[in-house]
Amino acid sequence: MITFVKRPEPSKIWTIATPILAVVLTMILGGLLFAAMGKDPVAAIRTIFWDPLFNEQFAGYSRPQLLVKAGPLILIAIGLSLGFKAGIWNIGAEGQYIMGALTGAAVGLALYPLDAWWIFPLMVIAGAFGGFLWAMIPALLKTKFNTNEILVSLMLVYVAEQILASAALGFLRNPEGNGFPGSRNLSQIPAMSNPELITGTGAHWGVVAAFASVVAAYVLINKHMLGFQIRLTGESPRAARFAGVKDKLLVVFCLGTAGALAGLAGLFEVTGPAGQISIDFGAGYGFTAIIVAFLGRLNPIGILLAGLLLALTFIGGELAQFMLGLPSAAIQVFQGMLLMILLAMDILVNYRVMIVKKESA
Amino acid sequence: MKRRTLLTAAAAASALTLGLAAPSFAQDKTKVGFIYVGPVGDGGWTYEHNQGRLAVEEHFGDAVETIYQENVPEGADAERAITQMALSGADLIFTTSFGYMDPTINVASKFPDVKFEHATGYKTADNVGVYSARFYEGRAVQGTIAGMMTKSNKIGYIGSFPIPEVIRGINSAYLHAKKVNPDVEFSVVWAYTWFDPAKEADAAQALIDQGADVILQHTDSTAPQAAAQKAGNVITFGQASDMGEYAPLPRVSSIIDNWAPYYIARTQAVIDGTWESDNTWDGIGAGMVGIGEISDAVPEDVKAAALEVMNSIADGSYQPFTGPINKQDGSVWLAEGETADDGTLAGMNFYVEGLTGEIPQ
Numbered sequence: 056m057i058t059f060v061k062r063p064e065p066s067k068i069w070t071i072a073t074p075i076l077a078v079v080l081t082m083i084l085g086g087l088l089f090a091a092m093g094k095d096p097v098a099a100i101r102t103i104f105w106d107p108l109f110n111e112q113f114a115g116y117s118r119p120q121l122l123v124k125a126g127p128l129i130l131i132a133i134g135l136s137l138g139f140k141a142g143i144w145n146i147g148a149e150g151q152y153i154m155g156a157l158t159g160a161a162v163g164l165a166l167y168p169l170d171a172w173w174i175f176p177l178m179v180i181a182g183a184f185g186g187f188l189w190a191m192i193p194a195l196l197k198t199k200f201n202t203n204e205i206l207v208s209l210m211l212v213y214v215a216e217q218i219l220a221s222a223a224l225g226f227l228r229n230p231e232g233n234g235f236p237g238s239r240n241l242s243q244i245p246a247m248s249n250p251e252l253i254t255g256t257g258a259h260w261g262v263v264a265a266f267a268s269v270v271a272a273y274v275l276i277n278k279h280m281l282g283f284q285i286r287l288t289g290e291s292p293r294a295a296r297f298a299g300v301k302d303k304l305l306v307v308f309c310l311g312t313a314g315a316l317a318g319l320a321g322l323f324e325v326t327g328p329a330g331q332i333s334i335d336f337g338a339g340y341g342f343t344a345i346i347v348a349f350l351g352r353l354n355p356i357g358i359l360l361a362g363l364l365l366a367l368t369f370i371g372g373e374l375a376q377f378m379l380g381l382p383s384a385a386i387q388v389f390q391g392m393l394l395m396i397l398l399a400m401d402i403l404v405n406y407r408v409m410i411v412k413k414e415s416a
Numbered sequence: 417m418k419r420r421t422l423l424t425a426a427a428a429a430s431a432l433t434l435g436l437a438a439p440s441f442a443q444d445k446t447k448v449g450f451i452y453v454g455p456v457g458d459g460g461w462t463y464e465h466n467q468g469r470l471a472v473e474e475h476f477g478d479a480v481e482t483i484y485q486e487n488v489p490e491g492a493d494a495e496r497a498i499t500q501m502a503l504s505g506a507d508l509i510f511t512t513s514f515g516y517m518d519p520t521i522n523v524a525s526k527f528p529d530v531k532f533e534h535a536t537g538y539k540t541a542d543n544v545g546v547y548s549a550r551f552y553e554g555r556a557v558q559g560t561i562a563g564m565m566t567k568s569n570k571i572g573y574i575g576s577f578p579i580p581e582v583i584r585g586i587n588s589a590y591l592h593a594k595k596v597n598p599d600v601e602f603s604v605v606w607a608y609t610w611f612d613p614a615k616e617a618d619a620a621q622a623l624i625d626q627g628a629d630v631i632l633q634h635t636d637s638t639a640p641q642a643a644a645q646k647a648g649n650v651i652t653f654g655q656a657s658d659m660g661e662y663a664p665l666p667r668v669s670s671i672i673d674n675w676a677p678y679y680i681a682r683t684q685a686v687i688d689g690t691w692e693s694d695n696t697w698d699g700i701g702a703g704m705v706g707i708g709e710i711s712d713a714v715p716e717d718v719k720a721a722a723l724e725v726m727n728s729i730a731d732g733s734y735q736p737f738t739g740p741i742n743k744q745d746g747s748v749w750l751a752e753g754e755t756a757d758d759g760t761l762a763g764m765n766f767y768v769e770g771l772t773g774e775i776p777q
Contacts, residue, residue: 112503112504112505113500113503113504116499116500116503117500120496123492123496124496220608220776221776224578224776225776235514235538235579235580235763236577236578236579240518324492328492328495329491329492330492330518331518333490333491333515334577334608335489335490335491335515336491338489338491338492338493370496373485373493373496373497373500374500376484376485376486377449377483377484377485377500377501377504378483378504380483380484382455382456382486383455383485383486383487384455
């Protein structure tokens with residue numbers, strides 16, 4: 056019979072091997088699913104994983120789009136991972152993302168039609184600040200009144216969504232929009248737009264910020280005292296307190312950083328790919344980023360790869376839909392399958408599989 | 417396949433590969449793409465657009481290939497979905513939701529040889545036409561039936577987003593209900609979604625709990641129908657699609673979007689090389705808006721009154737917005753005998769006199 060024996064410490068080989076194994080396993084199971092639906096499984100898998108990167112017809116466009124899609128996910132997930140490592144559960148990044156976009160856009164639109172070089176940088180600062188302030192609500196409630204930050208941050212997502220709807224319909228509505236909801240198109244106003252920096256790469260300032268945040272988080276976690284305190288708090292809050300970690304300050308730092316990064320992601324999205332404040336601007340990046348953070352095992356490099364992988368399945372899934380006529384529900388099942396297998400495979404990292412012969416009694 | 421010239425530098429990289437990939441396509445098969453906001457099985461808005469697509473396939477047979485992508489969010493993702501479809505060699509692309517307006521215009525500027533048709537918007541370009549249906553004509557018929565059949569004099573209305581198209585429908589339904597029943601009152605609930613069965617069911621239930629015995633909906637699922645059926649003694653109308661599975665009660669009639677003739681005509685124009693950007697807004701007369709069979713649950717006199725409204729609109733002798741009509745604040749909108757012009761209707765952002773509540777701002 057098969058038993059699982061806990062490893063003294065996580066296996067290094069399996070940590071690297073499981074994601075690859077999981078992708079292969081998903082391809083096989085997903086292929087069976089697509090075959091059962093009467094589609095060519097090889098073509099489907101190739102369309103999802105290969106075509107966005109290498110299809111000569113699409114790749115020139117899809118490859119940069121991977122960065123566009125992964126950028127906000129990585130930026131938000133990096134912020135979340137700091138808190139998660141310390142046992143501080145910010146579930147409301149979606150709200151911080153929305154509020155960052157709103158604050159930044161509001162600052163920019165208040166200055167319209169002024170054209171000056173400093174407007175965009177000012178909007179970036181405002182965006183980060185908006186997300187930061189929104190995250191300060193659960194942070195202060197937790198440190199002052201010991202409320203649960205999971206609930207508070209999550210509920211604030213719905214508040215942010217209502218403010219977003221009211222902004223799109225009211226105070227940020229485009230006065231030249233014929234009565235339709237939605238703000239002016241920021242990406243078409245030169246002083247406020249966040250364009251592609253190098254043609255054909257898809258990289259806008261948000262992607263640059265995402266890569267910078269990966270490096271910064273790596274240094275912080277591995278080389279800095281604060282990173283050590285974060286890890287220590289996560290592993291043993293009591294020990295951390297004895298070691299002189301100011302736990303309240305840490306809550307403020309972790310939530311604040313996550314909020315500011317999510318706010319930045321929102322600002323870069325609203326001035327770039329999304330272009331405008333609209334009722335459904337919040338596309339769920341804040342929630343997907345939680346998956347990215349855990350998929351990346353809260354490790355900055357892991358988060359980078361996880362963000363790119365998720366972006367690949369999104370874009371490949373879209374291609375598979377109209378190239379092969381696969382319904383979007385089948386693509387979602389496939390994506391869910393991938394995430395579940397990836398997480399389930401974790402058992403191989405922490406446990407050793409042993410085949411034990413049954414001894415006769 | 418025609419060689420496409422991509423103007424912007426962003427897509428320049430793909431231009432080369434596109435030229436290389438071109439021979440792999442059948443030489444003269446016209447490719448028509450559709451971008452859907454909901455799933456093709458929503459039973460409402462997207463379902464009817466997909467019926468239009470299937471009609472195109474049936475009409476042209478092997479001469480035309482159709483592709484579609486469903487569940488495309490109305491934000492940053494839409495632009496990628498449309499671009500990828502254009503890259504895949506589509507000659508004509510229908511983008512079937514209001515929120516695709518700016519993305520459609522953006523993508524169209526990069527693919528001058530591809531024709532685009534955007535539903536329910538107002539921005540056109542040399543290669544972008546817009547089309548919509550005068551759903552408010554159908555609302556006049558609904559309002560007549562609703563006003564005559566309600567016993568509680570309370571009519572519930574599930575609005576999606578407070579955009580002119582939806583506001584027009586509310587005004588039209590209210591004016592015609594009021595005409596046959598001066599005591600009628602409308603309650604409007606904004607669901608902020610086009611398709612969300614759970615939210616729509618909640619909204620319907622809330623309205624029923626407030627005493628409404630007629631539910632009108634501008635959302636696309638059949639959930640309100642199910643809620644009304646469960647409550648009993650509540651009548652509903654099919655939205656976008658016939659929703660005939662709920663006849664004869666609660667569904668007593670419906671507004672059916674019939675896109676097939678338009679889709680076939682526009683595809684033919686692309687094949688013939690005669691396509692030009694247009695602004696089509698057709699109603700009951702042209703067959704773009706259909707009134708679903710009025711069920712036996714409706715008394716004969718009500719049915720006769722409804723059919724009279726329908727026929728007078730169809731033959732052009734009556735316009736649903738004919739004065740005297742005041743705005744909600746009491747100011748005069750249309751004087752006696754005056755009819756609304758298309759410009760005002762297209763951007764309608766006010767309630768008519770007698771409606772309570774405010775349009776969300």
